[in-house]
Amino acid sequence: MDNATSPNFLSAPKKPLQRSPSAIKQMLLSWCQAMTKGYEGVNVTNFSSSWSDGLAFCALIHHFCPDAFDFSKLNPKNRRGNFTLAFETAEKKADISPLLEVDDMVRMKTPDWKCVFCYVQSFYRRFREDATPPTTPEQ
Numbered sequence: 001m002d003n004a005t006s007p008n009f010l011s012a013p014k015k016p017l018q019r020s021p022s023a024i025k026q027m028l029l030s031w032c033q034a035m036t037k038g039y040e041g042v043n044v045t046n047f048s049s050s051w052s053d054g055l056a057f058c059a060l061i062h063h064f065c066p067d068a069f070d071f072s073k074l075n076p077k078n079r080r081g082n083f084t085l086a087f088e089t090a091e092k093k094a095d096i097s098p099l100l101e102v103d104d105m106v107r108m109k110t111p112d113w114k115c116v117f118c119y120v121q122s123f124y125r126r127f128r129e130d131a132t133p134p135t136t137p138e139q
Helices: 007-011 021-036 055-064 079-094 102-107 113-127
Strands: none
Touching: 021 055, 021 113, 055 079, 055 113, 079 102, 079 113
16 A cells, blocks of 8 residues: 555645755755856855845846846946845835845945845745736836
């Protein structure tokens, strides 16, 4: 008798899928790496220093909203401009709330990984099932 027809199989309560925090962190990191792959100057290896010049945020939103701006024109030395562009584009084009402040990101040489992780989760939740940004009326 196989498990599918076993009485114990049918009556056993289903357990919710459990993931460790480290597995969730690694899954999200892998997703970010896949979404930013091929973007010049972007190498996501963590949730801190990899995001410090703003290019990873720009690459992530550009992956889903490629017509929003020309990624090739960005300069890693223009941290404030990169953060501003990424956060404003994410809010306007994808309805992702700006959980990070540009001034805070510029002030820190390497951002707090928990802050970046939290904000990047918003991107994942928004785009994991539907890669199409919400339509917004032209202003």
